[in-house]
Amino acid sequence: AQKVTQAQTEISVVEKEDVTLDCVYETRDTTYYLFWYKQPPSGELVFLIRRNSFDEQNEISGRYSWNFQKSTSSFNFTITASQVVDSAVYFCALSEARSSASKIIFGSGTRLSIRP
Amino acid sequence: EAQVTQNPRYLITVTGKKLTVTCSQNMNHEYMSWYRQDPGLGLRQIYYSMNVEVTDKGDVPEGYKVSRKEKRNFPLILESPSPNQTSLYFCASSPTSGLARGNEQFFGPGTRLTVL
Helix, strand or coil, X not given: CCEEECCCCEEEEECCCCEEECCEEECCCCCEEEEEEEECCCCCXXXXXXXXXXXXXXXXXXXXXXXXXXXXXXXXXXXXXXXXXXXXXXXXXXXXXXXXXXXXXXXXCEEEEEEC | CCXXXXXXXXXXXXXXXXXXXXXXXXXXXCEEEEEEEECCCXXXXXXXXXXXXXXXXXXXXXXXXXXCCXXXXXXXXXXXXXXXXXXXXXXXXXXXXXXXXXXXXXXXXXXXXXXX
């Protein structure tokens, strides 16, 4: 069965600090996809990144970076030099690539507050 | 502009009064899905549709119905709403084969439903 755990319910840091959001997943499939979405205070859901299970390369996009480790079933998200605009709820999600199913499981989210 | 629209954005209703939340996308996406977001639980999938006339249950389908008569529309129907269906609802769409191909989802702005 699929499961996504975001153990950090809330994180609060001071602006310019680095912060890492943890995501641990469970799946029996060998082919799957992992996602991160951002939900700012305005409420919309914004796609950040997708990673498939065969691509363990870490990715960096500006101040954002993602560390995918199959050995620990983790897909962590780091924000470097955080800014107030990074304040949001962040969701990690998992989908299995079976053609007969298109379910996606979201974690419970981590609320990130960046203090000026 | 490519988008997913939901109506209404806010709704207060009473127990037992049937309601429909509409969802429409203009991106010719095959995959559409409904989620509910509750504090501490993240997003949970209610129903999804792989294409016209093809729908399937997500993780929390009880008390909900959907239909997919046209590609662009995917309404969520609550035949007899109850207070435990008070939640924030999101509709989403995704290109061909949706999540099985690792495609990200495009989310609507959300509908906040209160059932008294």
